[in-house]
Amino acid sequence: MGIAADLAIIIVAALLGGLVAQWCRQPLILGYILAGVLVGPHTGGITISDVRNIELLAEIGVALLLFAIGLEFSFRELRPVRRVALLGTPIQLVLTIAYGYGIGRLLGWDWLPSVWLGALISLSSTMVLLKTLMGQGRLGSLSSRVMIGILIVQDLAVVPLMIVLPQLSQPAFAFSTLTWALLKAAGFLALMVLAGTRLIPRLMALIADWNSRELFLLAVTAIGLGVGYATHLFGLSFAFGAFVAGMVLGESDYSHQALSDVVPLRDLFGLLFFVSVGMLLDPAFLWAHWPAVLLLVLLVGLGKGLILGGLTRFFGYGNVAPLAVGLGLFQIGEFSFVLARVGLTAQAITAEQFSLVLCATIATMLLTPIVSGLTAPLYARFRRFSPREPLQTIQLPSAECRDHVVIAGGGRVGRHVAQVLKRLEQEFVVIELDPRRVEQSRQAGFPVLYGDASQEVVLRAAGLERARLLLITAPVIASARLIVYQGRRLNPGLRIVARAEGLEQMRWLRDHGVDEVVQPEFEAGLEITRQALLHLGIPPAQIQRFTDAVRQELYAPLYQNGGAYQTLAQLQQAASGLALTWLEIPASSPGVGHSIAELALRTRTGASVVGLLRGGVLHPNPTADQRLEAGDRVGVMGAPGQLADFQALLEIP
Numbered sequence: 001m002g003i004a005a006d007l008a009i010i011i012v013a014a015l016l017g018g019l020v021a022q023w024c025r026q027p028l029i030l031g032y033i034l035a036g037v038l039v040g041p042h043t044g045g046i047t048i049s050d051v052r053n054i055e056l057l058a059e060i061g062v063a064l065l066l067f068a069i070g071l072e073f074s075f076r077e078l079r080p081v082r083r084v085a086l087l088g089t090p091i092q093l094v095l096t097i098a099y100g101y102g103i104g105r106l107l108g109w110d111w112l113p114s115v116w117l118g119a120l121i122s123l124s125s126t127m128v129l130l131k132t133l134m135g136q137g138r139l140g141s142l143s144s145r146v147m148i149g150i151l152i153v154q155d156l157a158v159v160p161l162m163i164v165l166p167q168l169s170q171p172a173f174a175f176s177t178l179t180w181a182l183l184k185a186a187g188f189l190a191l192m193v194l195a196g197t198r199l200i201p202r203l204m205a206l207i208a209d210w211n212s213r214e215l216f217l218l219a220v221t222a223i224g225l226g227v228g229y230a231t232h233l234f235g236l237s238f239a240f241g242a243f244v245a246g247m248v249l250g251e252s253d254y255s256h257q258a259l260s261d262v263v264p265l266r267d268l269f270g271l272l273f274f275v276s277v278g279m280l281l282d283p284a285f286l287w288a289h290w291p292a293v294l295l296l297v298l299l300v301g302l303g304k305g306l307i308l309g310g311l312t313r314f315f316g317y318g319n320v321a322p323l324a325v326g327l328g329l330f331q332i333g334e335f336s337f338v339l340a341r342v343g344l345t346a347q348a349i350t351a352e353q354f355s356l357v358l359c360a361t362i363a364t365m366l367l368t369p370i371v372s373g374l375t376a377p378l379y380a381r382f383r384r385f386s387p388r389e390p391l392q393t394i395q396l397p398s399a400e401c402r403d404h405v406v407i408a409g410g411g412r413v414g415r416h417v418a419q420v421l422k423r424l425e426q427e428f429v430v431i432e433l434d435p436r437r438v439e440q441s442r443q444a445g446f447p448v449l450y451g452d453a454s455q456e457v458v459l460r461a462a463g464l465e466r467a468r469l470l471l472i473t474a475p476v477i478a479s480a481r482l483i484v485y486q487g488r489r490l491n492p493g494l495r496i497v498a499r500a501e502g503l504e505q506m507r508w509l510r511d512h513g514v515d516e517v518v519q520p521e522f523e524a525g526l527e528i529t530r531q532a533l534l535h536l537g538i539p540p541a542q543i544q545r546f547t548d549a550v551r552q553e554l555y556a557p558l559y560q561n562g563g564a565y566q567t568l569a570q571l572q573q574a575a576s577g578l579a580l581t582w583l584e585i586p587a588s589s590p591g592v593g594h595s596i597a598e599l600a601l602r603t604r605t606g607a608s609v610v611g612l613l614r615g616g617v618l619h620p621n622p623t624a625d626q627r628l629e630a631g632d633r634v635g636v637m638g639a640p641g642q643l644a645d646f647q648a649l650l651e652i653p
Contacts, residue, residue, distance in 0.1 A: 036278020061269030063242035070246020085149030125333035143324035331364035409473035454482030597624035611635030
């Protein structure tokens, strides 16, 4: 069957490899590479008949990968960490390429493959890092935002590297050749921007008006791959054109739908690319050259980690951020596979050198969760022996402040809480490590302490020993654990309220001494559900009973442990049996002109009138001699059956 049989073998093998990777909690691309090893020419058994055809299809996967990056790229995402991302990342790339060149020369390579080695190890893995951060509960921390900003710029750097590096392989290479290639790239980019702002939006608007999903998908794919082929004819990289097309289309109103449509195609053809990479890995080579692979992994991990950590510190990020960035981005990334394939095709690196880099890349990816997990213990040990950094304080209350609130985290949730406490004239202190959020708190007039809330010296500076309440608003569970530990140690009787992102985090926090745990996403979903049920005409009392039951199921540990939270829950349950309803008195009602006492509303229905709204003026707790008029809105409190009797008595529809 030829290529059809090969594709069937690859997809089934990729599924099995993906299942293994998911079971081992590893990125799926490692499973795809494993599948490529199994069906490749070096392992025997079921083997692909024509590797070259699969490699040609894999080039489409590379183009679609870069096309999707272009669609997703936004300078807004880099704004919080723009200095270290836009300035620090190019410096990191240059330093790492120079370092990789030195490693290549140490291994006895010529100058050209050594330069390629430096370029290959300069990139880190977005997929692996995001998977690791989510698993560790650190997504959303300051160090994670720095790492993601660096990764975005690294992914963008793949495009110029794919233009520049192949030019080094030309026999008659000169800087004029390289300059000409860069000029062609700039000219093509200008041409695409011009066409993209005038032609592509009109074309997409026309197709969108026809309301055909199939035609829209075809148009998006044709733009990405068609522009890529145009750049190939222009003498530039096919993938570069796809990236430019994605970036231009990303500025239109159709970028989100285009991305959602192209993602399945990107994933499918990307699967072919990573499987084709695995086909080039020879297990016998790994067995024979494991000392060289181990040496390369150690050199890359140490050198690259130091470069990234040092640059992070140089750009003003202190405390745990440099260590977290160095241990999180030491690996070689998936786009190094793309560059390595280009280098192999251009004969800039040999098959043996390619295999060495491939083995080292896979090894560093597998080591990332383990190495990154060392951040917290290493930082704790480092803090014991390092001098304490001076604390920056803004508008802190007096040193004798007592019974105040300490808010660990000055993000959106922390600022909302601080605003309420400020209005109520309650004393509080915000602890925040992100300089941008510290500045926002300063502008809002909040007392703020710059520092890491998981450190004892910072908590002492906030007066935690004398505080009444500690609020942990940061969603990062790793930080929350350290804050809870330090807080309980400094003030055993302290009340702690923490934010959690899932049930596992809630259980851990409850088991380790947190008094109340709140899950914001659950509360938001419950409120949306309540609003939806109201619009569907469900009685308010029934909605209240339902939401109370659902909330009690989630917060079961809080209810079971008794205390004030259980008392509050019991009051809420008691209140759910009553409902405050506002009813309008129609002109035809027999109650018009009669007082509440004359109608004997409480005696005859059991419901109580607790408010009366007339002419825009609210009269709370109206007296018994208050007469009802047509158009009055009365606030009635009672059980559902009592409210029904009240409406029937006054003939209120």
